Amino acid sequence: MEQLWSDLRLFREAFVGGAIAAGLLAFLGLHVVLRRIVFVGIALSQWAAVGIAFSFLAQSIALFDESHVLGVCRNHWVMAAVGEGLGLLLLLRGDERVVSREVRIGIGWAVAGALSVLFVAQSPVGMEELKNLLTGEALFIDRSGLLLLGATAALVLVPGSLFLARFLLVAFDRDLAVSLGVRVAVWDALFYLLLGLTLAVTIHLVGVLFAVAFLVIPPAAALSLARRQWTLVLVSAGIGVGSWIAGFVLSHRLDLPVGHAAVAVAGLVFAVARGVRALRRGA
Amino acid sequence: MNVPLLRLEGVALGWGRRRLLEGIDLEVARGEYLGIVGPNGSGKTTLVKAVLGIHAPLAGTIRWAGGGARPRFGYVPQRDQIDPIFPFTALDVVLLPLAARHRLRARPTRADRRDAREALERVGLADQADVRYARLSGGQRQRVLVARALAVEPEVLVLDEPTSGLDLGSAGRILDLVDALRRERGLAVLLVSHDLTLVAQRAGRVLLLHEAGWLSGPTSEIVEGERIGRLYGDGVRVLESDGHRVVVVVPRAGG
Numbered sequence: 001m002e003q004l005w006s007d008l009r010l011f012r013e014a015f016v017g018g019a020i021a022a023g024l025l026a027f028l029g030l031h032v033v034l035r036r037i038v039f040v041g042i043a044l045s046q047w048a049a050v051g052i053a054f055s056f057l058a059q060s061i062a063l064f065d066e067s068h069v070l071g072v073c074r075n076h077w078v079m080a081a082v083g084e085g086l087g088l089l090l091l092l093r094g095d096e097r098v099v100s101r102e103v104r105i106g107i108g109w110a111v112a113g114a115l116s117v118l119f120v121a122q123s124p125v126g127m128e129e130l131k132n133l134l135t136g137e138a139l140f141i142d143r144s145g146l147l148l149l150g151a152t153a154a155l156v157l158v159p160g161s162l163f164l165a166r167f168l169l170v171a172f173d174r175d176l177a178v179s180l181g182v183r184v185a186v187w188d189a190l191f192y193l194l195l196g197l198t199l200a201v202t203i204h205l206v207g208v209l210f211a212v213a214f215l216v217i218p219p220a221a222a223l224s225l226a227r228r229q230w231t232l233v234l235v236s237a238g239i240g241v242g243s244w245i246a247g248f249v250l251s252h253r254l255d256l257p258v259g260h261a262a263v264a265v266a267g268l269v270f271a272v273a274r275g276v277r278a279l280r281r282g283a
Numbered sequence: 284m285n286v287p288l289l290r291l292e293g294v295a296l297g298w299g300r301r302r303l304l305e306g307i308d309l310e311v312a313r314g315e316y317l318g319i320v321g322p323n324g325s326g327k328t329t330l331v332k333a334v335l336g337i338h339a340p341l342a343g344t345i346r347w348a349g350g351g352a353r354p355r356f357g358y359v360p361q362r363d364q365i366d367p368i369f370p371f372t373a374l375d376v377v378l379l380p381l382a383a384r385h386r387l388r389a390r391p392t393r394a395d396r397r398d399a400r401e402a403l404e405r406v407g408l409a410d411q412a413d414v415r416y417a418r419l420s421g422g423q424r425q426r427v428l429v430a431r432a433l434a435v436e437p438e439v440l441v442l443d444e445p446t447s448g449l450d451l452g453s454a455g456r457i458l459d460l461v462d463a464l465r466r467e468r469g470l471a472v473l474l475v476s477h478d479l480t481l482v483a484q485r486a487g488r489v490l491l492l493h494e495a496g497w498l499s500g501p502t503s504e505i506v507e508g509e510r511i512g513r514l515y516g517d518g519v520r521v522l523e524s525d526g527h528r529v530v531v532v533v534p535r536a537g538g
Contacts, residue, residue: 179441
């Protein structure tokens, strides 16, 4: 136990940062699951990874010298946002009757995965960096990463909570929202902006696997357990944070990678939640 | 006739380059009951969605009273458009448009809850308020959607096949309620339906959409035997019973 407290002190920023990332992803993920855009979320995270991978490559190309305006391409955050913007354009625009969104998501996800590998393979840091990006290194969140996560959480949670009813209305019944004079395009844009920001920051700090898992699993588990809108939000965020804490403790006890342990715990919580739901229905 | 609440001028509607309807000129006044009928694919739902602002017209304009602010719409969509993945109760569904009126408020107010419960009571679902929407029967879901439309205190009520899946008694009660509100509050009603009998009995005026164009006029002129037979087929007849028009399909001999 003493060793755990000592590790907690040592990895204080990582522990708090991981909890913020897990809670934030679980909060926003509820909308992702309800809008049935889980694969948009997964593909978007892959496109953020393309942007970050390109930023690694740019660091070895003279054209992207820091003194030049194109030097901005060396910045991980900027390029993650650019990657997501590109991904959103490819995923959401286009004629549904010619190529369905599902097909575009599949193509976008595969191409983005390939581009990430190709960009990083050509960069001086190489495949090790890509591996970190995909598998995540939540334990390496430092003070600046923690501050960034805190700022992102504030930027996302405040509008996400204040406008929860509007976001739900637009997701639940777009036609009704339009008939009431709600500008659905504006609310959609705000939602994707918040989602893009969250994914860009969390993927760089905790990895693609962690980000995607916490975007999907806690909300899916919460939907099996809770009914009221705000209870759902709180249960989803609670499962996210709780799974992270349990994963952290488990990784300490069994010497496991912390991100993977947290994802496994979240998966277990989901299975239990489904069991509870089945029991309730049977009762 | 009252001042028009809604005016369509030369409106053309369709998808991409395909035009479904062209040159529609139409006025709807406060307190008016307009039935919108036509065969499958004639553009009934597309037309009401244009009125609601969901589809932009390909040509022409849609104006509100005196060129002023958009009226408050109550909209009852076709029931199968609602996604059952949302874990909402009947009360939540009615609360959504009420809560969304507030710009900077995370939760519905007490007044919102009261209004939502009152709307559910009007459609006879007060005791189902806390039941999950997805678990309600088809008819109950339809009544929840009617309650949701009424809760926003609309000036124009748009109903798209509101009685589909309802038994005759429930359908009658819902339409009686709509009638009463129209008379009390001067509500304009746009009713889209395949059920010509229902439209003939309720609507004062009918807009009939068909492949070759559209027709609008008093119900007695539009829902008329020869015209309906021509549009829907020889077997479709309009009968009179106790002063009401009833549209029936007569089986073919030997069929």
